[in-house]
Amino acid sequence: DVKVTQSSRYLVKRTGEKVFLECVQDMDHENMFWYRQDPGLGLRLIYFSYDVKMKEKGDIPEGYSVSREKKERFSLILESASTNQTSMYLCASSSGGSSGNTIYFGEGSWLTVV
Amino acid sequence: SQQGEEDPQALSIQEGENATMNCSYKTSINNLQWYRQNSGRGLVHLILIRSNEREKHSGRLRVTLDTSKKSSSLLITASRAADTASYFCATDGSFQKLVFGTGTRLLVSP
Numbered sequence: 001d002v003k004v005t006q007s008s009r010y011l012v013k014r015t016g017e018k019v020f021l022e023c024v025q026d027m028d029h030e031n032m033f034w035y036r037q038d039p040g041l042g043l044r045l046i047y048f049s050y051d052v053k054m055k056e057k058g059d060i061p062e063g064y065s066v067s068r069e070k071k072e073r074f075s076l077i078l079e080s081a082s083t084n085q086t087s088m089y090l091c092a093s094s095s096g097g098s099s100g101n102t103i104y105f106g107e108g109s110w111l112t113v114v
Numbered sequence: 115s116q117q118g119e120e121d122p123q124a125l126s127i128q129e130g131e132n133a134t135m136n137c138s139y140k141t142s143i144n145n146l147q148w149y150r151q152n153s154g155r156g157l158v159h160l161i162l163i164r165s166n167e168r169e170k171h172s173g174r175l176r177v178t179l180d181t182s183k184k185s186s187s188l189l190i191t192a193s194r195a196a197d198t199a200s201y202f203c204a205t206d207g208s209f210q211k212l213v214f215g216t217g218t219r220l221l222v223s224p
Contacts, residue, residue, distance in 0.1 A: 103204075
């Protein structure tokens with residue numbers, strides 16, 4: 001069974017803290033994504049990566065960075081957490097090649113910044 | 115950038131009824147996908163329809179695509195309480211970046 005695992009389901013962090021959200025997939029997928037989901041705004045793409053050490057900005061990259069040192073792992077980093085980054089974060093992966101491949105999501109990480 | 119807009123935002127029906135959700139998008143696409151999200155969980159892929167297809171079925175799901183109107187619909191027949199979830203359409207971009215709509219919340223009452 002395909003699996004995208006997000007290491008933390010619920011986190012509470014203080015403003016200004018550095019936050020790491022980890023995501024691991026076991027499907028040997030080339031593409032990995034980080035989305036955030038907010039009520040009324042749907043899912044918005046933060047960053048994605050189509051290969052190891054490669055990254056591309058999504059629609060809302062400000063305040064975030066990412067790391068992909070290994071193919072199976074894609075980390076989202078909040079350098080200095082702020083309250084407006086309180087959200088649900090979803091990691092996803094898909095195989096490379098032509099469009100139309102299924103994207104597999106993790107269960108989500110609920111982050112509260114106080 | 116939001117590509118898809120689902121309509122209605124919320125839908126409440128009784129078990130056994132059919133549920134229809136619509137999605138409109140702005141730019142040309144290669145394919146359109148529908149996903150389901152149970153409350154507080156990740157999204158699960160339901161069905162993909164390619165731009166050269168007009169209709170596709172999967173179990174109780176039927177998806178239509180009208181590229182001239184830039185719209186798609188998802189029909190769930192004979193709905194069940196377990197179908198209660200949010201449903202999202204998503205259109206593809208480069209590197210398979212999916213652009214999601216804001217979703218339709220479906221409530222199926224027993």
